[in-house]
Amino acid sequence: MNFSIGELSKQTGVKVPTIRYYEKEGLIDPPVRTEGNQRRYRETDRERLRFIRHSRDLGLPMPAIRDLIELSQHPDKPCHEADRIAADQLKSIRERIVHLKKLEVELARIATSCQGDHTVTQCNVLKAFGDHSQCLDNH
Amino acid sequence: MNFSIGELSKQTGVKVPTIRYYEKEGLIDPPVRTEGNQRRYRETDRERLRFIRHSRDLGLPMPAIRDLIELSQHPDKPCHEADRIAADQLKSIRERIVHLKKLEVELARIATSCQGDHTVTQCNVLKAFGDHSQCLDNH
DNA sequence: CTTGAAGCTCTAGTCGCTATAGGGATTAGA
DNA sequence: TCTAATCCCTATAGCGACTAGAGCTTCAAG
Numbered sequence: 001m002n003f004s005i006g007e008l009s010k011q012t013g014v015k016v017p018t019i020r021y022y023e024k025e026g027l028i029d030p031p032v033r034t035e036g037n038q039r040r041y042r043e044t045d046r047e048r049l050r051f052i053r054h055s056r057d058l059g060l061p062m063p064a065i066r067d068l069i070e071l072s073q074h075p076d077k078p079c080h081e082a083d084r085i086a087a088d089q090l091k092s093i094r095e096r097i098v099h100l101k102k103l104e105v106e107l108a109r110i111a112t113s114c115q116g117d118h119t120v121t122q123c124n125v126l127k128a129f130g131d132h133s134q135c136l137d138n139h
Numbered sequence: 140m141n142f143s144i145g146e147l148s149k150q151t152g153v154k155v156p157t158i159r160y161y162e163k164e165g166l167i168d169p170p171v172r173t174e175g176n177q178r179r180y181r182e183t184d185r186e187r188l189r190f191i192r193h194s195r196d197l198g199l200p201m202p203a204i205r206d207l208i209e210l211s212q213h214p215d216k217p218c219h220e221a222d223r224i225a226a227d228q229l230k231s232i233r234e235r236i237v238h239l240k241k242l243e244v245e246l247a248r249i250a251t252s253c254q255g256d257h258t259v260t261q262c263n264v265l266k267a268f269g270d271h272s273q274c275l276d277n278h
Numbered sequence: 279c280t281t282g283a284a285g286c287t288c289t290a291g292t293c294g295c296t297a298t299a300g301g302g303a304t305t306a307g308a
Numbered sequence: 309t310c311t312a313a314t315c316c317c318t319a320t321a322g323c324g325a326c327t328a329g330a331g332c333t334t335c336a337a338g
Contacts, residue, residue, distance in 0.1 A: 004304090006315065016316085018295060025294090036303045038316055051269040057278040058249075058268070059242055062294070072265055079253060079262035086250035086264050093243050100236045103198055107232060110197075111225040114218060123218035125225050126211055129197070130190040139196040143335090145284060155285085157326065164325090175334045177285055201325070 001042075008041045012049045019049065027052055027065060060089055102137045109134075140181075147180045151188045158188065166191055166204060199228055241276045248273075 009016045022028045028048050031039045048069070055065045064085050071081055113124035120126065128134055148155045161167045167187050170178045187208070194204045203224050210220055252263035259265065267273055 004316075015296080017297080020317090021295065034303080036316085037318095038303065047269065050271070054271045055268045056294085057271075058246060060268075068265065068268060071259055075258065075260040077259050079257050079259050079264060082259075082262050082264040082268075083250070083253055086246060086268075090243065090246040090250045093239055093246060097236060097239045097243065100232055100239070104229065104232050104236065107197060107225060107229040111222070111229045114222055118218050119214065120210055120216050120218050120221075121214040123221050125218060125221040126207065129194045129199075129207060129221075129225075130186065132189070132193045132196075143285075154327080156328080159286090160326065173334085175285085176287095177334065195325085 002040050005039045005041070008046060008049065011046055012053055014049055014053050022049070022052060025062065027062070027069065058089065059093060060085070064089070099139075102139060106135050106137065106139070141179050144178045144180070147185060147188065150185055151192055153188055153192050161188070161191060164201065166201065166208065197228065198232060199224070203228070238278075241278060245274050245276065245278070 003011075005016050005019055008014075009019060014022075019028070023030055028045060031041050031045055034040060051069075052065055055068065056062075060068075068082060068085060071077065071079065110125055110128040113128055118124070132139075142150075144155050144158055147153075148158060153161075158167070162169055167184060170180050170184055173179060190208075191204055194207065195201075199207075207221060207224060210216065210218065249264055249267040252267055257263070271278075
């Protein structure tokens with residue numbers, strides 16, 4: 001019915017200090033307190049926190065989550081902005097994949113460039129880290 | 140022969156405050172100073188900075204770069220550690236790609252789930268952000 | 279010799295937490 | 309009812325790798 005921050009943490013997988021941090025940042029509402037000043041949460045708080053957690057796991061930055069929460073407070077508004085946020089995040093993830101794949105190519109080359117026993121002066125890995133001109137791409 | 144921090148910045152693409160930061164962190168040696176206390180660099184400093192820059196561009200964390208620099212001061216040592224650092228970084232990049240690809244799948248689903256004009260209460264995007272059970276993967 | 283760009287140090291802010299310190303509250307068992 | 313173990317509270321500082329700003333000094337071109 002009504003549970004402590006530790007219980008909420010267990011149920012959502014969000015660590016206790018992180019829950020307090022989200023409250024401070026305004027992502028979740030300050031809950032009621034016991035006489036001894038401890039937080040007590042309800043199901044709606046748990047849903048909100050799961051929403052935040054899942055959005056974070058998907059890589060959304062906190063301002064985007066803030067926007068989504070704001071939006072969800074206005075049931076009759078159109079939801080274009082939610083669409084846009086999802087599309088932006090997808091785009092950003094795809095850009096990061098492209099970037100990382102380029103790095104992967106270079107690093108695979110570098111990591112295999114020094115097979116066998118070498119000393120530092122002969123080391124192709126060290127040379128490659130210092131010499132961007134060996135790279136196929138501009139990172 | 141001997142140039143200012145701004146010149147070094149132009150030649151390497153590393154911003155002036157970042158150069159000072161690297162010096163503070165011990166990645167580059169403190170250069171000589173003019174009578175008026177301004178830094179003056181040499182070619183070797185430029186090479187060192189290019190090494191750092193390129194390593195950073197490839198995603199190496201600063202402690203790894205520190206290790207590589209340390210290593211390069213000992214020309215006769217074997218270079219296994221450089222190999223290991225490169226291999227570790229390649230592994231880490233590949234793991235990140237795998238992770239991001241999973242996110243891409245989920246986000247592509249979410250971003251296309253709400254075609255047409257909906258209001259917030261009907262919004263599939265908002266629902267999907269709140270509901271991890273719709274996902275194929277555990278992120 | 280003047281002027282304006284570039285340099286100097288120091289501090290604080292970024293993001294999303296996480297860790298620690300030093301205390302108070304709650305709860306289960308004896 | 310007492311006590312011990314566990315939980316919870318606030319506040320502050322730290323992470324990584326910079327970046328921005330304030331307030332001052334030095335340099336180089338004309």
